[in-house]
Amino acid sequence: MVPHEASLHKRQVNPIALHTFAPLLGMASKIFLALLFVSYVVAVSAGNLNQDFEITWGDGRAKILNNGELLTLSLDKASGSGFRSRNEYLFGKIDMQLKLVPGNSAGTVTAYYLSSLGDVHDEIDFEFLGNLSGDPYILHTNIFTQGKGNREQQFYLWFDPTKDFHTYSILWNPQSIVFSVDGTPIREFKNLESKGVSFPKNQAMRIYSSLWNADDWATRGGLVKTDWSQAPFTASYRNFNAQACVWTSSSGSSCSSNNPSSNQSWMKQSMDATGQARIQWVQKNYMIYNYCTDTKRFPQGLPPECTIA
Numbered sequence: 001m002v003p004h005e006a007s008l009h010k011r012q013v014n015p016i017a018l019h020t021f022a023p024l025l026g027m028a029s030k031i032f033l034a035l036l037f038v039s040y041v042v043a044v045s046a047g048n049l050n051q052d053f054e055i056t057w058g059d060g061r062a063k064i065l066n067n068g069e070l071l072t073l074s075l076d077k078a079s080g081s082g083f084r085s086r087n088e089y090l091f092g093k094i095d096m097q098l099k100l101v102p103g104n105s106a107g108t109v110t111a112y113y114l115s116s117l118g119d120v121h122d123e124i125d126f127e128f129l130g131n132l133s134g135d136p137y138i139l140h141t142n143i144f145t146q147g148k149g150n151r152e153q154q155f156y157l158w159f160d161p162t163k164d165f166h167t168y169s170i171l172w173n174p175q176s177i178v179f180s181v182d183g184t185p186i187r188e189f190k191n192l193e194s195k196g197v198s199f200p201k202n203q204a205m206r207i208y209s210s211l212w213n214a215d216d217w218a219t220r221g222g223l224v225k226t227d228w229s230q231a232p233f234t235a236s237y238r239n240f241n242a243q244a245c246v247w248t249s250s251s252g253s254s255c256s257s258n259n260p261s262s263n264q265s266w267m268k269q270s271m272d273a274t275g276q277a278r279i280q281w282v283q284k285n286y287m288i289y290n291y292c293t294d295t296k297r298f299p300q301g302l303p304p305e306c307t308i309a
Contacts, residue, residue: 008132010057052240053083053207059196061232071237073211075101075108082210089114090204092244093266095169098128100137102162105130107215107226110235114170114205120147124177126168128161129218130233137161138288141179143189145198151303153187154289155282163237173267178275185275186282189305197305200306204247211235 048068055062058081061074073081094114101108108130115123123144128137139155159166169180177200179187191199211233215226243266271279283290291297292306 049237049240052242053082053085053089055083056208057082057210067154069238070249073110073235073237075211075213075233076231077213080210080212082208084209085207087242087244088204088206088247089172089242089244090201090247091169091173091267092242093169093269094207094244095167095239095241096207096237097165098161098168099163099165100128100161101130101211101233101235104133104169104227105137105162105233106132106224106232107213108209108211108233109214109218110209112168112209114172114207114260115144115203116203118147122146122203122205123149124170124200124205125170126179127171129214131219133226139181139186141187143177143200145200148198150195150291151189151305152289152291153287155186155286156288157181158286165236167239171266171269172200173269175268175270178271184282185271185279186286188271188276188279192305192308195304196307197303197308241303 005083049064049071050068053064053071055064058073058079059080061076061081062072062083063074066073067198071081071083075081096112098110098112100110110130111125113123113125113127115121121144123142125140125142125144127140127142129140131137136156139157141153141155142149143151157166167180167182169178169183171178171180175191178185189199191201193199213226214222217220243264292302295302
């Protein structure tokens with residue numbers, strides 16, 4: 001199987017991301033601002049997945065159904081499948097509802113992420129690592145800046161993500177990146193450029209998603225293989241919503257606090273005390289791996305963002 005262009009990053013980094021913990025278990029609306037600025041517009045879109053996304057690979061295994069209300073990806077022994085957004089974004093608040101592969105999903109990975117392209121790409125990842133029936137999914141998160149990742153945090157979920165749709169959100173603005181599940185923040189990556197930590201702010205990114213076989217590492221470090229008798233495996237998507245800066249030219253300019261996008265509430269949103277408390281609750285009760293505590297992995301010292309107050 002040849003994955004689409006941005007999926008290639010994952011085949012290179014995921015085995016590293018897991019090596020220390022493998023043993024662990026129709027468009028509804030679109031509003032453009034009256035003022036167009038530089039090479040960006042601020043868009044709010046929801047509804048018709050045909051208008052927001054395009055199938056990129058899978059030879060018919062990916063489908064957009066019900067007049068654009070539902071998108072499904074399927075995986076069998078021959079191939080997985082994937083899609084990407086038609087737009088590129090530079091900052092935004094992006095929501096998607098997913099229902100993951102049910103039953104014995106061991107060996108499968110459902111990836112949903114933002115990414116630019118190239119050797120120094122930026123990337124903001126949700127990945128869902130399948131498991132044996134009855135065992136929990138692992139939600140894997142990671143952030144790449146200028147081609148460098150190794151910022152993995154992993155969680156169990158407090159519900160069965162295969163029984164119904166749940167909302168997975170990324171808030172990305174000049175202050176921080178926040179991952180949320182059903183409105184509950186689970187992780188924040190702050191802009192610490194003033195402390196020498198790079199932050200994604202100059203490269204527009206598309207949304208990508210793919211369902212693919214990764215049984216060499218995904219479940220218990222590759223000890224549990226994909227059971228192809230259960231194929232096809234299917235993940236479902238609906239209710240995409242983006243409040244975001246849409247990149248519309250190759251000028252290379254970035255959204256900044258000096259342009260009209262800063263008038264959007266999400267552009268200035270930061271984590272308040274209640275949000276911080278909710279992150280702490282999730283991380284205390286459901287986090288199963290945190291790169292910021294893995295001293296064996298970083299014997300020369302933890303990454304700087306881990307030790308900056």
